[in-house]
Amino acid sequence: MSRRCELTGKAVQSGNLVSHSNHKTRTRFLPNLVNVSLISDSLKRSVRLRIAAAALRSVEHRGGLDAFLIKARDTELSINALKLKREIAKKLQVVETAQA
Template sequence: MSNVCEITGKSFMIGNNVSHSKRRTKRRFNPNLFNRKFYLPEEDRWVSLKVSATGLRYINKVGIHAAIKSAKEKGFLRTKI
């Protein structure tokens, strides 16, 4: 569970490597994750999250407080914040 976005819940996907001769071997597509610190002005503290690029765009759109609240409701945020 380490390669999971804590805001959107994105995790790896399974797919195939396809060679020129069309031989298929299994592979994993990992999400584009970043370790970022965010400041919560309501609580006057910093929070570190593992966030995907889509999660960063979502945080920029709705704000960090609303993003954390929706992640808790959906069960993506496992740590106590």
């Protein structure tokens, strides 16, 4: 399992820890990944994702998982998130044509 957020693409970064004496030591900065179950309003089911804590705040800010995925770029999303995005878009299109 990679250390990458499924929604935002945030991943491991590398850099230096710098001491007071300016001694540099290489290190890895890991993203704060959490396993969450998010509810899709259009699919009416929950989806388990491994996302960064900051991404969870972004999902809530945008108005839920469906709204976040519709606005998200495909290059940032994982394979599972892309499948979910296509499924949501298909469901929203079916609902839209049924209302018209």
